[in-house]
Amino acid sequence: MDQFTLNLIVVGASFALYFGIAFWARAGSTAEFYAASQGVPPVMNGMATAADWMSAASFISMAGLIAFGGYNNSVFLMGWTGGYVLLALLLAPYLRKFGKFTVPEFVGDRFYSTSARMVAVICLLVISITYVIGQMVGVGVTFARFLEVSTTTGLLIGSAVVFAYAVFGGMKGITYTQVAQYVVLIIAYTIPALFISLQLTGNFLPQLGLIGGYAPSSTPDDYFLQKLDQVVTELGFAAYTADTTNMFNMFLVTMSLMIGTAGLPHVIIRFFTVPKVSDARTSAGWALVFIALLYTVAPAVGSMARLNITTTFWPGAIxxxxxxxxxxxxxxxxxxxxxxxxxxxxxxxxxxxxxxxxxxxxxxxxxxxxxxxxxxxxxxxxxxxxxxxxxxxxxxxxxxxxxxxxxxxxxxxxxxxxxxxxxxxxxxxxxxxxxxxDIMVLANPEIAKLPGWVIALVAAGALAAALSTAAGLLLAISSAISHDLIKGALKPDISEKGELLWARISMAFAIVLATWLGLDPPGFAAQVVALAFGLAAATIFPVLMMGIFSTRVTKEGAIAGMIVGLITTSVYIFLYLGWFFIPGTNMFPNTPAAHFLGISPAAFGPIGALLNFAVAYIVSGMTKAPPQDVQDLIQSIRVPKGAGAAQAH
Amino acid sequence: MADKTSSNAYWAANIRVITISMVIWFVCSFGLGILLRPALSGISVGGADLGFWFAQNGSIYVFLVLIFAYAAKMNKLDKEHGVEE
Structure with missing residues (x-):
């Protein structure tokens, strides 16, 4: 059987599985559509969160970035996992106790203001839409490489698949589909890694292989990492383990990715779906367990692929x-x-x-x-x-x-x-x-001479990673439109059935928009990621944290803070990357020498967050304290007792 | 809701646990992985130095332990203060 047929069978079977699950778990009420009726056990919710979180960037791009960036690109490893500590400690349990469906809804209730809720909706839409474009592009590229169709056809097939199960299944369908997608993607990622680690270091576990001995060496006590450093420096590259970046900037990029992760609405929304407050805490832990399975393997995949590709071209280096x-x-x-x-x-x-x-x-x-x-x-x-x-x-x-x-x-x-x-x-x-x-992960099984079914599995895994993230983002977008914008502001008396219809219409609309933007991507996949994380770090994370940990921050303070975070972060990114990413409109070149105090656009998130906190506290100090019912709300979300099922209102 | 004094004590205890956890979170990632790496370059781990290992793998293990330890500690605090679900 040729590779193409094999790819078709494995990818086709994985799609059939997702459809079957979505049909079995289709949503009948808004509670099921937005939050799966809070009936998802923590382990399963953790698995779904991991699939939701790990996008095409984690699956396809990250190991390659580490392979060629070495130590410097550790920012992705620490940044994209450390955010879960912030989620578990600072946000998840309290938002679950609050017991509603969406992030803007919490902002609106805590800051007793529909305007605050609308500002949060705008931040959420900007973050989620920029993020979803990257996923659609990833789906198109993977289809094009493995199923030999054009990128456009690939994108349209991918959109149709997401449409089918996200629109009908809602959160319930998406959650159970994501559990299946997680299983597919983690198997696809780790199997090649296990074989390659065994070949290069004699260790079955890639995590041990990374710090293990180098097996093919003539001198037995050579470490794998020493070997890699020796080979790449011989060829004039920087040593793999060397630190060649600006420490202050590396610190800020890591911080931006961490607090950005904790502020991404489609991730936060997952913690509304667990049965209890204590489950929200362990859910974040389980999510990180399943994410760590991939993230602790990624540095081994990256470094081993780097050595393999180098020794392929210089056989003497083996x-x-x-x-x-x-x-x-x-x-x-x-x-x-x-x-x-x-x-x-x-x-x-x-x-x-x-x-x-x-x-x-x-x-x-x-x-x-x-x-x-x-x-x-x-x-x-x-x-x-x-x-x-x-x-x-x-x-x-x-x-x-x-x-x-x-x-x-x-x-x-x-x-x-x-x-x-x-x-x-x-x-x-x-x-x-x-x-x-990007070819590092996709070509890995071929470089290591693994059988054809492993290659097909990697294709299915890459698609699972992109599709599961796209579905989660679409859900966040649709709930912000139907629940916060339409029910919350424009048409408060809408029936549950009407709201559910609107949720589906807005999700369909979001898919069409994302597909359209994905067909003609403005060529800025990497930049939009910087924007999405920077904005999540500078707007959503600070406003949620202040809402929980301060009783004094007022609606005026919260609104002013979010607007300052939104504007400063986007302006700083646009100054270096062009206004709205239009090439040639940037005011400064995007080079380390031109960066203000050495701060790259991707590192601005924490600065935006600090400005947000500062402005919010100053404005709150000048305005009237929040009313008593809001004080009661804050006291109530701080203790787990009395958390019922989510209220539709 | 529990009575006011009990929930205040519960919240103060929670803030203490969070603060300690955040210090560990910061030290094992930003500290050992980035800021302190040059100072600790003498300690070698599997062909590289301690800072490299923390940045690439070690910090993730600490994050995992930290979240489950926090969840366990909070479950205990919930019961002690009578605010469990």
């Missing part, structure tokens, strides 16, 4: 130095069936090799900065010559190419690889020109 044996030959790539994945990925453009000096070997290394600049200048000069009109005067262009070639040759005489200059070795530049981060 036992000794990279230069003990010649680099991988083009002939070997074309004839060895075990290396067919290189050719497969070359077709997608996500991995590109080019034998620039025509020696039949692919030399993969990090070009030193002067050589990289000289090579780029030479490429530009050659392109200008090739693009010139037939009747144009070519002499100055030819002269430019000659000059650029001379400059490049001078750089080659300076740069060394393996103790000899590149000029001596006849090397003109790095010949593995593109290795996309």
């Amino acid at each position: 036992e000794g130095s990279a230069f003990d044996k010649p680099a991988l030959s083009v002939e070997e790539i074309n004839t060895n069936p075990e290396l067919s994945w290189i050719l497969n990925w070359q077709k997608t453009g996500l991995l590109v090799f080019e034998d620039k000096n025509g020696d039949g070997l692919i030399q993969y290394f990090n070009e030193p900065a002067p050589l990289a600049a000289a090579n780029k200048a030479l490429g530009d000069a050659k392109k200008a010559l090739a693009d010139a009109a037939a009747d144009a005067d070519k002499a100055p262009l030819e002269q430019a190419v000659t000059d650029a070639t001379a400059a490049r040759d001078a750089a080659l005489a300076e740069a060394t690889l393996g103790g000899k200059t590149l000029a001596e070795q006849g090397i003109v530049g790095n010949e593995l020109t593109t290795v996309n981060n």
Whole structure:
């Protein structure tokens, strides 16, 4: 059976499973639609939360980011798990005791103001819609790679699947489907990791393999990480374990991801669905158990994939130095069936090799900065010559190419690889020109020569990760529109049946909007993630925390704080990434040197949160204290006793 | 709702538990994983240093223990103060 048929069968079977579950658990009331009637046990809720949380970014991109960023990208590991501590300690139990359905509803009741509720709805919609676009794009890409359809067709199939089970199932259907999706994605992620860890370190558990010995080494007491550092530094890259970033910025990015996680509405909403307050605390713990299964494996997946791909191109590095044996030959790539994945990925453009000096070997290394600049200048000069009109005067262009070639040759005489200059070795530049981060997880089973069904499983896992997150986000969006906007403000007398209809209409509308934006993504997947986390950190998290832990913060304070957090964070991101992400409209270049105090756009969340807290406290100090019934509400959410089922009002 | 004094004592106890937990949360991630890493670079763990391991794996294990310990402690406090469900 060929790989395509196998992919089709495994992905098709997983979809059939999701549909079956959604049909069995379809929602009949608003309580079931928004919060699954608070009837979901903590372990299962934890599993669903984990699937909801782990998106295409966690499944596909994170290990690749770690593989090429090394220690610096630990921010994702700590940031995306540490937020659950904040959730369990500071938000989840109290919001469950409050006993309603949505985040804006809590904001509206605690700050006794429909305006506060509407500001929260706006923050929620901006966060969730930017986030859902990335998921739809992930679905399209995965379909395109594994099922050989166009990205557009892939996106439309994905939307139809989410539509079917999210619109009819509501939270109840989504929760039980997510449990199944979690199982699919975690198996798909860990099976290749177990095999690769065993091959490289002799440890079955990737977590131990990461700090274990390096199995193929000739000297038995070499550690795997030492080996990796040795191989990559030999080729001119920064050491894997080295810290090459600005510590202050790394601190802020980690903090932004942590408090952003705790402030993401589609994650918070999960804790409304457990039966008891004490269950909300353990639910956050169970969610982290299931998330940690993937997150503690990810650094091993990333580092081992980095070593595997490097030793594939430098076979000598497996036992000794990279230069003990010649680099991988083009002939070997074309004839060895075990290396067919290189050719497969070359077709997608996500991995590109080019034998620039025509020696039949692919030399993969990090070009030193002067050589990289000289090579780029030479490429530009050659392109200008090739693009010139037939009747144009070519002499100055030819002269430019000659000059650029001379400059490049001078750089080659300076740069060394393996103790000899590149000029001596006849090397003109790095010949593995593109290795996309995202192929690391998807190509892992092929690199490790695992059977075809594992590859199919990885495809199903990537789709499960993207679809489960998309469904959770859509639910958060639909409840904000139907419950907070329509029932809460525009049409308070709407019947339960009418509200349920509106919930489904707004969810359908959100799917269409997300698909439309996903079809023509503005090309800013990474930037919108910075925005979503930054805004969640600067708006939702502070307002919820103040609502629970302060009895003095007033409606005026909360509204002013949220608006300040929303505006400062978006403006800071837009200054570097362009107004509304339109390319070319940025006021400053997005480089570390241009960042204010070294703070990157992705690191601004905690600063926005601090401004939010400061403004809220100052304004609250100048306005009348909250009324008695709000004081009673705060006292009541602080103790677990008396938590009933959620009230529809 | 429980009577006012009991729930005030309960809340004060809760804040104490939260504060201690947050200190541990901060030290094991931002502290050992980022700020203190250069100072602790002499301690080696499996081919790298302690800070690297905490940043990549160790902090996550501490987070897990922390949440379940908090949940257990709070369940006990709920009963002691008679505010359990």
